[in-house]
Amino acid sequence: MIVNLVMIVKNEERCLEKCLSAAAPFVDNIVIADSGSTDGTIEIAKKFGAHVYDFPWVNDFSEARNFALGHSERDHGGEIHLILDADEYLKNDEESNPKALRDFIDMMYDRQGMRWLGLIKREDSYPNGDEIDRSITQIQRILPAGMRYKGSIHEQINAKVVNKMSPLYAEHDGYLQEGKGQRNLEYLIEALKKEPNYPYYNYQMAITLRNLKREEESLPYFRTFFRFSGKKEIRQAPYWTDGIMRYLYTLYDMGTEESLEEAGDIMGKVQYDFTRNPDFFFYSGLFYMKLVLKNTEKYQHLLPYIEKSYLKCLSLGEVERPEGVIGTGSFKAAYNLGTWYEVSGQKEKALHYYKQAAEQGYKKAEERIKVL
Template sequence: MNLSVCIIAKNEEKHIENCLRSLVNKHVQIIVVDTGSQDDTKNIALKYTSCVYDYQWNDDFGAAKQFAVSKADNDNILILDCDEYLQGEESVLIELCDILNKYPYKVGRIKCINILNMNNIKQDKSWEWISRAFNRKFCTIYGKIHEQIISNSGEAVETFVSGIVINHMGYCLDDDERKVKAERNIKLLVNRLDEIKTIPEESAEQEIPYILYQLGKSYYMEKEYVKACDYFSKGLSYDLDTKLEYVIDMVETYGYAMLNSGAEKEAMSFVNIYDEFGDSADFKFLMGLIYMKNGLFDNAVKEFKKAVLYKDCKVEGVNSYQAYYNIGVIYECLGYKDKALEYYEQCGDYENAQNREAYIKNN
């Protein structure tokens, strides 16, 4: 198979073995570039591949990944992070290669399942499609952090949806780890914003709202919701394509940041963008929460009921048990215990619903 999987690493002994184990016996070349580990990362990597290289870290994820790409024997590239591991059999990689061989100018999108915690009996998950596979003769990695894949010619990139699915463990952090990661990202993103001010190219100017979005996400990770709102607001002040996934995510995360910062009244402004962004379970669930926080319970129930009509969603449960649970909470608060039980019972093994159900039945 003419595919090289490129990975950069630093002090990733906690994750890298799971990542590499998911790739062994799948007939792909594995490239690992170490950017200065002081733990056992390199030794673990050498158990799985002889292609382990050192790179002097320079606060540039994109440059490190491009260095890894330069060490590949194959032109077809799949980028993975150490805290990600592949689901599925070799056949999904073969299929990816077949598409890249046939359409080398296209970029492959993979499904990334974000595991948001490891403590609950029921893991919280969200998922997104991200661009990670490409032919290096036609495309390259762009950006110092939260990199994107762009064409070498500067033309718009065509994409295709691959069968690759990965689990991403990067959000399963304790408070200290989360703070360190967020502060590192914020520093790099702010530096990039300063750089753009000195670059005359229009492409750099177009990058600004994406950086503002990532700054908002970083502050959201740190639970600094007011700052997150500020950056999301600035990002959304630009004239953006409302169909872009990062724009949709910026809108939805902005809504949650407003609710978490106590700005539920201001969040009612989302009614004005309902027609533009409202055709998803995730947005309808968010609107349900906004109405619920503002005491508009009939409206909230209607939105939660709309959310469960969707087959797909990005955040697990917003089109099923989470929506039913919130309807149950509303009816319980209003004193309709039988109706509350009806919806709690539809939540399956969701622990919060089971606890409320037990409380009602025992009181």
């Protein structure tokens, strides 16, 4: 089968060469829709033999994606499309490699014909205080011919078909760059005018505002996202898990007793959806600590739940989940457990868990070991 890389770009000279260098061995052709680059993007693309088409921008990402997909199929025989953004870089190793991709495509074709979608794992890097955190998300990025997108912003595939995890793994550094949040905000405002209660758009608006440090403004969108996400197919979507966790962290960051009470209410309503998710229990440890510090007399009975939460994280480990922060089932939980034991005067236990975190390469744990 002919496998084509299909992209939309604009002014991506910072990262496009790295992206195409990594992706070229996986595909037969590279098809790019350029929406008005004024830097070296097009020259970089053509170095890799890319077929570049001009796309007059119409404030609609789906239109651009579908334009490129159409050219891939009509002009370059595309039977399978691999979709990447310019700031995403495929890994090529024992598990994620060109042969593994072809074997996966053949298997899915034998089982499902052309009615399926392939997921890839993407590792996102993003700033968190003085650290760079990493999270894993599963996203639809392998499309048989005929599949098309819908939605003007944060576009999705317009098809109800089997979704299957592929062997592909990509790294993403876009969240380390500035500027896209404000741009996306304008598109999301227009999208929400058309579908004000659509959970996915409310989720995207909420996290965009949160990333812009506009937490108070994000809350109405988080609440609407949560209120209209009762359907089973929504709660099973990867973005629902991420939306709940970001909603909870926004309430945590605001840090008022009222916001923490709202967080506690949400936790009670979703707890059965997160019984195997270390991210939820990691948050719980932070939540109980902040609640106790906010009003010790009222909440001191919750102190044991801090320790229990982090121990639960470690017992679950880094389990497979649609969205998740790397370390909540391992080194981050061990480190936080170490700090809990340190402040409660249990030095030996603190050292035990600091060492556990340090053995997994967590620098903050190494620093605490030196101090103790």
